Amino acid sequence: MPVRAFILTSLLQISFFSGIMDKYQEQPHLLDRHLEWMMTLLLDIVRDNGSPPQLVHLAFKFLYIITKVRGYKVFLPLFPHEVRDLQPVLDMLVDQNPKDPETWETRYMLLLWLSMICLIPFDLARFDGNISEEEHTRVPTMDRILAVAKCYLVVSDKARDAAAVLVSKFIVRPDVKQKRMADFLDWTLSMISKSSFQSMEGTVVMNGMLQALAQLFKHAKREDCLPYAATVLECLDNCKLSESNQMVLRKLGMKLVQRLGLTFVKPKVAKWRYQRGCRSLAANLQAQGSVVQSQMTTVAANEADDEEEYDIPGEIENVVEQLLVGLKDKDTIVRWSAAKGIGRITGRLPKELADDVIGSLLDCFSFQETDNAWHGGCLALAELGRRGLLLPSRISDVVPVILRALTYDEKRGACSVGSNVRDAACYVCWAFARAYDPTELIPFINQIASALIIAAVFDRDVNCRRAASAAFQENVGRQGTFPHGIDILTAADYFAVGNRVNCYLTISVYIAGFPQYTQPMIDHLVNMKINHWDSVIRELSTKALHNLTPRASEYMANVVLPRLLPLSVGTDLHTRHGAILACAEITHALCKLAEENNRSITHYFDEKSLEGLKQIHEEVCIKYKCLIPFMFFTVSAGWQWLINDSLRSLTFASSTARQHIKESAVSALAALCNEYYINEKGEADSALQDELVTMYVSELQNTEEMVRCGFSRALGALPRFLLKGRLQQVLEGLKQVTLISPGNVSFAEARRDALIAIAKVCQTAGVKGEGSQEEYVCKDNVAQIYAMLLNGVTDYTTDSRGDVGGWVREAAMRSLMEVTLLLVQNEAELIDANICKQIMCCVAQQSAEKIDKFRAHAGSVFLALLHFDHPPIPHIPHREELERIFPRSEKETLNWNAASEAFPRITQLLALPAYQYSVLLGLSVSVGGLTETTLRYSAQSLFDYMKKIQNDSSALESFCETLLKVFEDNLRNDRVSVPLLTMLDQMLANGCFDTFTMQENHPFPVKLFTLCKEEIKRSKDIRKLRSSIGEPSTGTSVFAFPQHLELRFPGHCPAQSVFFPVFSRFCGLIQFQGDMREKVFFQLFLLLCHPFPVIRKTTASQVYEMLITYSDVLDPAIMDSVLTILSDTNWEAELPVVREKRNCLCDLMNVPKPQLPPSPFSCTASKGDLSW
Amino acid sequence: MGLLTILKKMREKERELRLLVLGLDNAGKTTLLKRFNGEDVTGTAPTLGFNIKTLEHRGFKLNVWDVGGQSSLRSYWRNYFESTDGLVWVVDSGDRERLQLCGKELRGLLREERLAGATLLVFANKQDLPGALPASAIREALELDSIRSHHWCIQGCSAFTGHNLLPGIDWLLDDIASRVCPPD
């Protein structure tokens, strides 16, 4: 026993057992051969009187884990079920505490076990012997079991389910049925009528009763239940379960109502059920008739045709009605249960009634009905189908419905619902295959086959494709009449249809090779898929049309294209997008085809289409394949309208589609301008030019960001002859887009696109220093252009998407580089020293910042400018030093992405006066930032630099001056000031300013302190405050700092907020001599009475640590008392209490006491004011 | 639950059959079960309760229920009818006196609603005994030819020696497996 106990407990401890069992979830039957020994082991423990209770419970827990994986039905027979097992199991069950939440598994398993034992063919009365007179108080075994079952039917744990199973096995015993069934049913009904599903307890009770009844009516003999069925149904009706929002109750209602229904009508055995038994493909392929006759004497049952006449009780109508309602339930499980019920009951009804059910069922499929109804309706049809209950006369009603369901797709917001409907429709088709004689299906076979193929190849959802493939296979196997069924099945089997791209682009082409499928497939793509809500599907389907074109070139040219043309100017964006792409793909395919066959393209286009295509040469079609749709409208519907409209409509497209639409429209524009807007002299038609440029520039001020994006890029794509004479107008327009104004802060994408466009426009226009600013980049506009671009590099906009300004800075730097390289190659003297310095400094600053991606981009721009040689860029400050720091030999190998490589280099720029400010500005964001690697390498590099200049007082002075300047310039600019203070803190802790600590009242710490105070003043940001007295005064835990705080004050630091450790802490400043020290204490004592208890507590412990660290700042005589007050006070207590303690400290240390401000409201943090 | 899940479940269901072995006491039901399971068949005692054996055969998983046949237990047989795919009726071919009773009990079962969809296999057992009636005689005595409600087959066999057990079971499985629609 101890060994077993050991095995078990240790198994449980490491919860391997459960883990191992989980592995069997997928194929639980693999577990079967282990079941027996596991059972024996566990049951031995359970049945051993010597086992301690905990061990017994443990054993039951294991048993439960096994049943969970394998299901109790498989497991149950393995429980011992002899007469002698009854008493011990019942006793054990009675001994349990029904409420103990730790041991419900024990009760659950015992109830199931008892339900098994109840099957013994043995009169229970014999257990009780003759209850003699003196023992008349003893309860008969039958009643003991009943009492236990009833007791557990109303518990709220899983034992309730087991109790229902027990009831169903127990009540139906011949002896129990006779004596207790009526009573028991009375009891359940009265329990139900007493409870309401509105309350928790009511729900629990109803759940137990409904389960018990459903199980009972399922397992008991029909005739035994019949007398009670009507009463139970009435009671169930009164519950109005369909109005409950408890899914479980509605499901149980469905289960019970159908069982009641089945009680009212006798079962029938379907006559046809053996007739189409040939399920294997191989067998179907074999010549029929070679069936070997068994030598055994078999007599086929002669299922008499005579339908026995008997009255169907009126209740059936009620039952069916409820099930039909259940089909539309919002929960799949309820619909499922209802569908099965419909199938089961209809199977027992006479023909006419069964047909009525089907009639009502077809009502589920109307436009008003939801996808739920469609789904439930399909499930029910499938259940009827597989039972052979859809009479041939109904096939013609059902097939059209199913065909629609196979492509059911209802828009809901940005996507759609219906994959469950399509899947269920496949189930119906699958059921047809089993239930119908091939001759009955023949008239519909082509439609069904096409629809299934379309679903198997073109459905968006892999499950639906697979379901369709399975249904197709069942039909091929059983019906044998699907055209080319076996060939298609080989190409589109379960595995093949898993890959959607392959389905669309390859399998479809193969299947379309069979003529009866070609047209349905193409029509489906055109009608249902090119306008799909998912752009991936739209694009795939147009590519599929391209691939299918050789299969039906005439049809594509004569029918499909004319149908697509009007769609591509329609109002629905999805349709238009798909139609345009489809026209392009089909035309491209037709052109290729024409070329291959040495035919003129005119072969494929009728007069009408040709009219539109007259001026477009075959060559052009092939060269600009993506432009073909635009070409159409150039001539027919007006290209300008289409392109302009596409650009204006960007707002409504998905973000990926946007990029795509924008780029194709813009590239179409460039190509078309070159093609059509140029006259023989190579000039623009001035009226057209005026109209176009003016309209485009005015759209730059559109209130929709995406429209600004589109037209910025369009201007960037204009050819030179359209810019000529209009350059200033265009640049001015773009400049407006790049400016941030209160209404458009979030328009980062527009600013990015405008900056990109500026560089493009410059490149297109070309450089001529003395030229006109209406035509060239020249001395008159170069400063203006640079100003726009440099301004872009300062865009630090953030919003819910994150650092969106990063896109702008990145684009601005690239454009800076492009314009500068353009200038230097043409007229280098246009770049003056001041501009060059600005460019290099701002790029250097970006090269020291924290986000790897942007830093890397900046780094590459910096090096590209520095190392450019044809000719070199003039006036780069400190060029020689830079060339040393960044040797050309490392141009290719230096990895700016890696903080470990970038920071050691970029910090060297701190020594170059021209760059010091910018680099320090960039660095502070990195050193005080969050990313650990960035922070580590940037901080290390900075400290290394500081160490180097410790003894060079002029370098140090200049550094500190710059540092203060950076601080001052960025006061209250949290993006910089917060990390900057963290950086300062680390520098203090690392002794970077130790030199100054020796000097009384050195201006640096004084200035620093003033700035800190300024920064903290009126700060509402608790994070900032808390950090200002932050943790790592020794500098060792710098990296763990944010995590520490987050752990310690989880409530105050929402996980999603990016955590900035903030302040140069006063604690660090304490080491400076002079007034400084007193000022610092004063500030700290203010914080000791801060309205936020968290801050008070943190301050106290920080002061405590600081005093220990810098022990010389206090008079040893008062040290002990001060430390005691700090450590023993509950700083989270009420403010008056705390204030008193704080004032003691002030007295002890001779620091003036902070005074309460007069305002009575200032104590509340929400006022945003700090009260002292 | 999509079609693929339904198919998977259905396949599992189709592979898992429930067989109910009934017959008068001493017919050889338990012996038959043991023989089929490869256990020792000597010393079989009358069954007072019921046995369940799970057997694997031809890829099917057979849950075989063997219930005692003594007259006091017969009224409890109905507890076991539910979702029975195949009924195996075992006859002691040497027990001429009780053939009449045997036929009566069988016909009673065939009237049961819950056995309506089940296939019937009759084993004319104990063919190894010298005085055993041949299967054809049992067929006549039990009036099998008048059965219209069920697919049926009779097979002479010996549970003791194992002779002809397999062909009987195989027929049963074939018949069940060729149904398209399982009973509820």
Ligand SMILES: Nc1nc2c(ncn2[C@@H]2O[C@H](COP(=O)(O)OP(=O)(O)OP(=O)(O)O)[C@@H](O)[C@H]2O)c(=O)[nH]1
């Ligand atoms: N000679 C011979 N004896 C058999 C054969 N089958 C069973 N017996 C014997 O018949 C007796 C009864 O067999 P059981 O298997 O216990 O019969 P049962 O049908 O299970 O009986 P109950 O459990 O009482 O319903 C035993 O002594 C068996 O050895 C057989 O094929 N040939």
Ligand SMILES: [Mg+2]
């Ligand atoms: Mg027996």
